[in-house]
Amino acid sequence: MLQSILKVLRCPHCGNQLTLQEAEVSTAINSTLKTLVCSCGKTYAIKNGVLDLRLPMSDTMKSTRLWDEYDEEMGAEQYDELISWLFNLFFAEELKIRKLLVEKLELKTDSYVLEVSCGTGSNLPLIAEKVHAPGKIFALDISPTMIYFAQQKTKSKNITPNKITFVLGNALNLPFTDSTFDAVLHFGGINSISDKRKMLHEMVRVTKPQGKVVICDEGVAPWLQNSSYGMEAARINSLFKSLPPLSELPETAYDVKCSWISSAAFYLIEFYRGVKVPQLNKTLRLPRSDLTLEDFLGKETK
Numbered sequence: 001m002l003q004s005i006l007k008v009l010r011c012p013h014c015g016n017q018l019t020l021q022e023a024e025v026s027t028a029i030n031s032t033l034k035t036l037v038c039s040c041g042k043t044y045a046i047k048n049g050v051l052d053l054r055l056p057m058s059d060t061m062k063s064t065r066l067w068d069e070y071d072e073e074m075g076a077e078q079y080d081e082l083i084s085w086l087f088n089l090f091f092a093e094e095l096k097i098r099k100l101l102v103e104k105l106e107l108k109t110d111s112y113v114l115e116v117s118c119g120t121g122s123n124l125p126l127i128a129e130k131v132h133a134p135g136k137i138f139a140l141d142i143s144p145t146m147i148y149f150a151q152q153k154t155k156s157k158n159i160t161p162n163k164i165t166f167v168l169g170n171a172l173n174l175p176f177t178d179s180t181f182d183a184v185l186h187f188g189g190i191n192s193i194s195d196k197r198k199m200l201h202e203m204v205r206v207t208k209p210q211g212k213v214v215i216c217d218e219g220v221a222p223w224l225q226n227s228s229y230g231m232e233a234a235r236i237n238s239l240f241k242s243l244p245p246l247s248e249l250p251e252t253a254y255d256v257k258c259s260w261i262s263s264a265a266f267y268l269i270e271f272y273r274g275v276k277v278p279q280l281n282k283t284l285r286l287p288r289s290d291l292t293l294e295d296f297l298g299k300e301t302k
């Protein structure tokens with residue numbers, strides 16, 4: 001199983017491919033210690049089925065939200081309660097919203113899909129309903145506690161253990177090779193990431209050309225931000241003042257749609273990864289002129 005996913009993994013330190021190393025450990029119960037190794041010298045542990053592809057904190061970008069925040073400040077159990085409460089606050093049904101997000105991924109049964117910042121894994125059972133071998137599901141989060149709860153959640157839903165690969169990693173430096181996934185989902189973390197551009201570029205880098213990216217987070221729609229509704233929401237949680245980070249999308253994003261869901265309290269961005277950046281037809285002649293657009297633009301910049 002691990003061998004079959006090696007080709008999509010890359011070292012978060014240098015970007016090289018990883019290899020699997022197995023060593024016999026002689027303890028009371030003889031077992032095999034599996035690690036992922038890179039030619040740059042970095043090694044990454046595999047523990048309880050989770051691939052730990054985080055770099056040490058000293059190597060990690062400062063803009064990263066620390067996993068300690070989620071591990072210590074808010075337990076994963078509390079998180080599930082809080083998120084349901086938050087949806088109820090806006091008269092929204094959590095399951096319905098999650099189904100909508102998964103629907104937007106346009107999954108096929110053999111899709112390769114990645115959830116970035118999977119948290120306690122509430123979207124994973126919905127994704128697992130749609131994707132089957134040879135399709136693959138990867139769930140990444142920076143917090144070991146969140147990943148542990150996500151594993152437990154999928155187990156409790158009788159999802160076969162090998163169906164989802166759990167990865168500890170950083171959304172700002174995804175440990176996956178370029179153009180791997182047909183669909184990439186992120187819900188509920190980007191507002192707190194200071195380098196949103198980097199995160200979005202990473203999500204697009206690992207998406208296949210024509211693949212789909214779906215992002216959703218708190219943010220009352222702009223036309224409601226100064227209403228009493230918007231201001232009250234922002235008093236409950238200042239993240240509701242967030243605006244969708246559209247200006248940070250890579251130039252190759254196309255068919256970009258942005259909408260507001262759950263009583264217009266969450267923005268939803270969906271787009272495809274293109275291969276080309278948009279261009280002007282510079283060979284076109286200007287109306288009633290011998291000049292081409294290329295001549296004209298050249299003149300303007302001189």
Ligand SMILES: C[S@@+](CC[C@H](N)C(=O)[O-])C[C@H]1O[C@@H](n2cnc3c(N)ncnc32)[C@H](O)[C@@H]1O
Pocket residue numbers: 064065066067070083116117118119120121122123140141142143146169170171172186187188189
């Ligand atoms: C609000 S929770 C969202 C959880 C989940 N996506 C859901 O649908 O409920 C945000 C998650 O982002 C994770 N996170 C924060 N910073 C991260 C980073 N730099 N890389 C990956 N995950 C991160 C947290 O550990 C947490 O699980």
